[in-house]
Structure formats: structure tokens, C-alpha cells
Amino acid sequence: MSEALRPMARPRLYEQVVERLRQYAAEDGLGAGDRLPAERELAQRLGVSRASVKQAIVVLEVQGLVEVRHGGGTYLVRDTLDAAEPVERLVERRRRLPDVLEAREAMETKLAELAARRRTDADLAVLDDALAHMAKDVEDGGPGVEGDRRFHAAVTAAAHSALLAEFMRSIAEQIGESRNESLRQPGRPKRSLAQHRRILEAVRAGDPKAAAAAMRRHLRTVAEVRLLTWTPEDDS
Amino acid sequence: MSEALRPMARPRLYEQVVERLRQYAAEDGLGAGDRLPAERELAQRLGVSRASVKQAIVVLEVQGLVEVRHGGGTYLVRDTLDAAEPVERLVERRRRLPDVLEAREAMETKLAELAARRRTDADLAVLDDALAHMAKDVEDGGPGVEGDRRFHAAVTAAAHSALLAEFMRSIAEQIGESRNESLRQPGRPKRSLAQHRRILEAVRAGDPKAAAAAMRRHLRTVAEVRLLTWTPEDDS
DNA sequence: AGTGGCCAAGTGGCTGAGCCACTTTGCTGC
DNA sequence: GCAGCAAAGTGGCTCAGCCACTTGGCCACT
Numbered sequence: 001m002s003e004a005l006r007p008m009a010r011p012r013l014y015e016q017v018v019e020r021l022r023q024y025a026a027e028d029g030l031g032a033g034d035r036l037p038a039e040r041e042l043a044q045r046l047g048v049s050r051a052s053v054k055q056a057i058v059v060l061e062v063q064g065l066v067e068v069r070h071g072g073g074t075y076l077v078r079d080t081l082d083a084a085e086p087v088e089r090l091v092e093r094r095r096r097l098p099d100v101l102e103a104r105e106a107m108e109t110k111l112a113e114l115a116a117r118r119r120t121d122a123d124l125a126v127l128d129d130a131l132a133h134m135a136k137d138v139e140d141g142g143p144g145v146e147g148d149r150r151f152h153a154a155v156t157a158a159a160h161s162a163l164l165a166e167f168m169r170s171i172a173e174q175i176g177e178s179r180n181e182s183l184r185q186p187g188r189p190k191r192s193l194a195q196h197r198r199i200l201e202a203v204r205a206g207d208p209k210a211a212a213a214a215m216r217r218h219l220r221t222v223a224e225v226r227l228l229t230w231t232p233e234d235d236s
Numbered sequence: 237m238s239e240a241l242r243p244m245a246r247p248r249l250y251e252q253v254v255e256r257l258r259q260y261a262a263e264d265g266l267g268a269g270d271r272l273p274a275e276r277e278l279a280q281r282l283g284v285s286r287a288s289v290k291q292a293i294v295v296l297e298v299q300g301l302v303e304v305r306h307g308g309g310t311y312l313v314r315d316t317l318d319a320a321e322p323v324e325r326l327v328e329r330r331r332r333l334p335d336v337l338e339a340r341e342a343m344e345t346k347l348a349e350l351a352a353r354r355r356t357d358a359d360l361a362v363l364d365d366a367l368a369h370m371a372k373d374v375e376d377g378g379p380g381v382e383g384d385r386r387f388h389a390a391v392t393a394a395a396h397s398a399l400l401a402e403f404m405r406s407i408a409e410q411i412g413e414s415r416n417e418s419l420r421q422p423g424r425p426k427r428s429l430a431q432h433r434r435i436l437e438a439v440r441a442g443d444p445k446a447a448a449a450a451m452r453r454h455l456r457t458v459a460e461v462r463l464l465t466w467t468p469e470d471d472s
Numbered sequence: 473a474g475t476g477g478c479c480a481a482g483t484g485g486c487t488g489a490g491c492c493a494c495t496t497t498g499c500t501g502c
Numbered sequence: 503g504c505a506g507c508a509a510a511g512t513g514g515c516t517c518a519g520c521c522a523c524t525t526g527g528c529c530a531c532t
Contacts, residue, residue, distance in 0.1 A: 013515070014294060038483055049516045051287055054484085058250060058291045059298050070484050071523030087323055090402050099399040106346030106400065110338060163335040164342065166326050167403055249486070274512055285487045290513085306513055307494030 013048060017056035020046060022081040030081075036066070036074040087170045100174040101223045105216065107164050108152070112199060112215035114159035116208040123158035127200050130154045131193075138193050143183040149176065151196050155215075158203065182222050195221070249284060253292035256282060258317040272302070272310040323406050336410040337459045341452065343400050344388070348435060348451035350395035352444040359394035363436050366390045367429075374429050379419040385412065387432050391451075394439065418458050431457070 021036070036042070039057070043050040057074060060066040063083050067075045091100070115123070134147020152175075156165050168175075183189050195218040202211035257272070272278070275293070279286040293310060296302040299319045303311045327336070351359070370383020388411075392401050404411075419425050431454040438447035 040483080050484095051290075051517090052515065054287075054486095055291055055294045057484095058294055062295050062298060068484070069524075071482080072525075073483065084324070085402075087402055087406065091399065099397050102346060102350065102397050103343075103399045103403065107339070107342050110342030114338065161335050161338050163327065163339045163407070166323055167339065170323070171399070276512080286513095287488090288486065290515095293513095304513070305495075307511080308496075309512065 013052045014055035018059050025081040031079045034076050100171050105219045109212045109216045111159040113208040113212040115155050116203045116211035118160050119158040126154045138189045144189045249288045250291035254295050261317040267315045270312050336407050341455045345448045345452045347395040349444040349448040351391050352439045352447035354396050355394040362390045374425045380425045
């Protein structure tokens with residue numbers, strides 16, 4: 001009900017112009033390499049100033065959708081002016097956990113496998129440290145959230161794969177939420193700690209298959225715990 | 237040597253302004269919530285017109301680094317004006333194949349598993365169609381590139397995981413290159429086709445473990461073929 | 473036929489002045 | 503105190519204009 005009182009949308013003119021340009025490119029079937037109408041003409045036909053048209057074009061330029069040649073016109077780079085939706089936004093919209101947990105399992109089992117293959121002594125030291133941190137917290141009756149986070153981050157680092165690390169980073173926030181809930185379940189911190197130990201030992205031993213298997217088992221129990229309290233409508 | 241004849245860099249004014257603003261925010265220790273100087277003042281101190289300052293601010297606004305309040309000033313959203321590096325750019329810089337192939341294996345085995353669990357009849361029809369397309373091309377002595385692409389896209393679609401699909405999309409270009417090279421190896425198209433068949437049958441049978449295993453086997457042979465001709469220095 | 477100089481038209485780059493809309497601030501009068 | 507209001511400050515947008523660059527056509531020269 002307070003829905004009606006949310007801040008009014010106050011669209012900037014240049015945003016509307018960007019929208020119109022996307023529309024124009026789509027409807028007129030413009031493709032890569034085609035030239036947009038001149039700024040002066042666009043301004044006149046849209047009924048706005050040239051400055052606003054220019055701001056809109058700057059937006060498209062920054063997004064890499066358009067190439068502006070001084071004195072030569074403005075050209076489409078791709079077949080469309082639709083911006084590729086940033087991963088972060090998609091994650092936001094798709095807050096639904098299952099997707100995230102699936103992606104996490106896919107990537108992190110691979111990360112464990114790679115970590116077993118590539119970990120350096122320094123990587124192992126960080127892993128040991130993270131595990132010790134979590135162990136101490138759990139002994140003191142804490143949930144071990146920070147230690148858990150550090151352990152998984154250390155595994156990611158030890159895998160030495162910039163691309164997978166980047167993907168993990170983009171769902172880190174969602175994983176953090178699930179971690180909080182999971183570790184608040186009674187008995188969970190101790191079991192989680194034990195599972196971490198098995199992962200670490202496999203990584204230390206340089207056994208990729210064992211590491212992947214241990215990580216998979218760990219993540220599946222986490223996912224189970226988390227999904228027990230989850231319902232599709234509960235988008236929190 | 238032809239390095240000297242590459243296109244001249246002709247930086248836009250607004251880009252320089254953006255750079256100056258980032259610098260200013262960093263050097264003056266501006267943090268989230270702090271207000272930028274007024275547009276008129278910035279224009280005067282930078283010695284540029286207000287329009288150029290505004291274009292720069294539009295850039296920062298589009299990148300979500302700054303919030304502009306009509307009549308109230310322009311405020312930093314985060315503690316820095318440095319743009320988070322988009323995944324696409326990272327992929328570009330990290331053109332090195334191993335990373336990409338690792339990520340691909342991690343995600344696509346999971347996709348195969350999910351596809352076996354969730355595929356609808358319509359999904360199966362698309363998979364059948366893609367496989368038939370590839371089979372026909374291979375029979376005619378072609379490489380079957382397009383059919384291969386469609387098959388893997390169909391598996392991704394059948395998994396019904398928007399997040400993994402998005403991740404796949406962001407490395408699609410690199411995968412495409414590797415696909416071209418792989419399928420150009422003599423004998424590869426036929427073997428690849430057979431492997432696709434096994435994947436499809438596991439998905440049709442609704443056997444997640446078999447589907448994941450078949451996909452993993454397929455991707456590992458592809459990676460092997462590709463990596464034989466790859467060397468770290470060859471960044472092409 | 474090819475080359476380079478030249479010019480005019482078209483287009484983007486950028487400016488300055490100006491007005492409007494909105495927010496913030498602080499004074500005024502109760 | 504405090505509500506109301508006016509002024510100052512700030513961003514939104516426009517207009518008119520000049521400059522810089524690209525393109526294409528024409529021409530003189532080789």
C-alpha cells in the first residue's frame with residue numbers, strides 16, 4: 001500500500017532519448033555499421049535540444065554500442081542498441097536462490113579441483129589460517145561465518161582462475177546470505193567445519209577428484225539446509 | 237613497427253573530465269554520500285563548458301557511481317569513482333583459453349545435469365533438431381559448427397537456469413573460436429557428433445549423472461584438441 | 473591514369489548565455 | 503519554538519553559434 005508513495009519516477013530527458021534511439025534502431029532494422037541520423041536532425045525530429053541528443057549518444061558510446069566519428073557521423077557497432085544486461089543486475093532480479101546455488105555448485109566444485117592441482121604453499125597457509133579461524137569461533141559457540149567466508153575465498157584464490165573468480169564475485173552477496181542462514185542451524189557449524197577439513201586435506205594432498213567430491217558434498221548439504229526454509233513466493 | 241601508424245588517439249573532452257573527477261574524488265578522499273562541487277564551479281575550475289561537465293556526469297551516472305538530485309547537487313554512491321570492470325572486459329583481457337575452458341567445463345556439466353532433470357518436450361525437440369542439423373552437415377563433409385553451437389545452446393536452454401545461461405553468454409565468443417578450431421581437426425566432427433548423441437540420450441532419459449558425465453567427457457576432448465595448438469605467449 | 477591540392481557541404485565538438493524546476497537554507501512573523 | 507515563505511544554490515534543458523574534422527567532387531599537374 002505504501003507502494004503508492006514510493007519516490008516518483010523522474011526520467012531524465014536523455015534517458016528517454018536513449019530509449020527512442022534503441023526503438024528506432026530496432027524498428028528500422030538498423031544493423032552493425034549503419035549510420036544514425038545526424039545529431040541536428042535527431043534533435044529536430046525528437047523535439048529536443050542537440051545537447052540532450054548528445055548526452056544520449058554519450059551513454060550509448062560509453063556502453064560500446066555506438067562509434068562516433070568526428071565529422072563523419074555516428075555508427076552502430078552491433079546489430080542492436082540494447083545494452084547487454086550487466087550480470088549484477090540479473091543476479092539482483094533473479095534473487096531466487098536455486099539459480100545461485102546451482103551456479104555456486106558448478107563453479108566451486110571446479111575451483112576445488114583446480115585448487116588441488118595448483119595450490120602453492122602460500123595458498124595452503126591461507127587455507128589453514130581460515131580453517132583455524134573458523135575452528136576457534138565454533139569452539140567458542142559462534143557460527144563461524146567469517147571463517148567460512150574466508151575458507152571459500154581461499155579455495156577460490158588457490159584455484160588461480162581469474163574468470164571463475166570473477167563469476168564467484170558476482171554472486172558473492174547472495175552466497176553470503178545463504179551462509180548466514182545455514183550456519184545458524186543448530187549443529188551446522190561443527191559439521192560444516194568437518195567438511196571444510198576434508199576439502200582442505202584433499203587440496204593439500206593434491207587430489208583433484210577428492211577435492212571436487214568433498215566440495216560437492218559440502219555444498220549439497222548447505223543447499224539442502226537452505227532450501228528447507230525457502231519457498232518460491234518468499235523473495236524477501 | 238606499423239605500431240606507429242595505428243589510428244591516432246583523439247580523446248573526447250568529457251572523457252578527460254571524467255578522469256579528472258575520478259582523480260579529484262580519490263585525492264580529496266571523497267567517500268560515499270559526499271557531494272561533488274556544483275557543475276558551474278567544476279566547469280569554471282576545469283576551464284570547460286558546463287555541457288562537457290554534464291556529459292561527464294552522465295557517464296558516471298550511467299555507471300551507477302553517482303546520484304544526481306535535481307536542485308540538490310551530485311553525490312557519490314560509493315567510496316570511489318572508479319568503474320567496476322565489466323566481466324566482458326575481463327574476458328577480453330583474459331583471452332587466454334585455459335581459464336575459459338575451465339569455466340566452460342564447470343558450468344556446462346552442471347547445465348547438462350540440470351537439463352536431464354528439467355527438460356520439457358519442447359526442449360527435447362530443439363535438441364533433436366540441432367543434432368539433426370549437425371548430422372546433416374557432417375554427412376556432407378562439413379565441420380558442423382552451426383549445429384554444434386545450436387546443440388550446446390539448446391542444452392543451456394533446457395537447463396532453465398537464467399544465471400548460468402548468463403555466465404555462458406559472457407564467454408560465448410571465446411567458446412565459438414575454440415569450436416571452430418576444434419571442429420577443423422580431421423575426424424573431429426564425427427566423434428563430436430557421437431558424443432552429442434550420448435549427451436542427448438542421457439538428457440532424454442532424464443539421467444542427470446550420465447548427462448553430466450557425457451558432457452564432461454565431450455568437453456575434455458574438445459579442450460585437449462584445442463590446447464595442443466595453444467601456447468601461453470600466443471595471445472592472438 | 474594517377475596523384476595531390478583545393479573547396480564546399482555535412483557532421484560532430486564545444487562554448488556561453490539564459491531560463492526553468494527543484495532543493496536547501498535561513499529569515500520572518502506569529 | 504515553529505510554520506511559512508522567500509532567496510540562494512543547483513541541476514535540467516534550450517538556443518545560437520563557431521570550430522574541427524571527414525567526405526566527396528573538381529581541377530591542375532604529372
